[in-house]
Amino acid sequence: MKIGELAKVTNIPVETIRYYEKIGLLPEPNRDSSGYRSYRNAHLDRLLFIKRCRNLDMAQDEIRELIGLAEQPEADCSDVDALLARHLTHVRERLKELASLEETLVRLQEACTDGRTVRECGILGGLNSELGALEPEDRHNHVPGTHGPGQK
CATH class of the missing domain: 1.20.5 (Single alpha-helices involved in coiled-coils or other helix-helix interfaces)
Structure with missing residues (x-):
């Protein structure tokens, strides 16, 4: 999906999505043949996770830490x-x-x-x-x- 679609589905502005990419909270998507960003369901899931964390008033570093911890599913909680x-x-x-x-x-x-x-x-x-x-x-x-x- 393109960035506009992702923004609409998540209700997160395009600029914010690009910002999350820039600071590393959201992995950069692949580009399609015409150079447009091509987002996958993993991007959607990550954005919704970030949005839920932000709704809990978590700071970016807290979210980054949670993402890192979530990437170690076998680790102690x-x-x-x-x-x-x-x-x-x-x-x-x-x-x-x-x-x-x-x-x-x-x-x-x-x-x-x-x-x-x-x-x-x-x-x-x-x-x-x-x-x-x-x-x-x-x-x-x-x-x-x-x-x-x-x-x-």
Whole structure:
């Protein structure tokens, strides 16, 4: 199948499919006689696997590690379990960060009252005065999609 068909079946943009090829998550397909990429069912299966992992908010390196582990079907599954445990810890930490973010946003929104000008806006004033307090400490979050240095 061609890349457009693969994109349609998986609901993954063509650019993303090419990116996954470029970074090695998806093996490069063979080319047909006219030079077009020719994808097999193995590519479809791999893309769906990657998509499911991304839906679980896994980083590219985690997905790469899982793919490597999946390619050793006779190996002990403890490495897979350990990877998932690490990811679950990360998700739990992120949930705490998001709860803290929610509290901050609620406080800022409560600073707003009707009938004020932008100059008097409690939200903008709070953002200006609390900016240092709002900066994350050494957080390993997914905004904008990373786990932190060396852990993407």
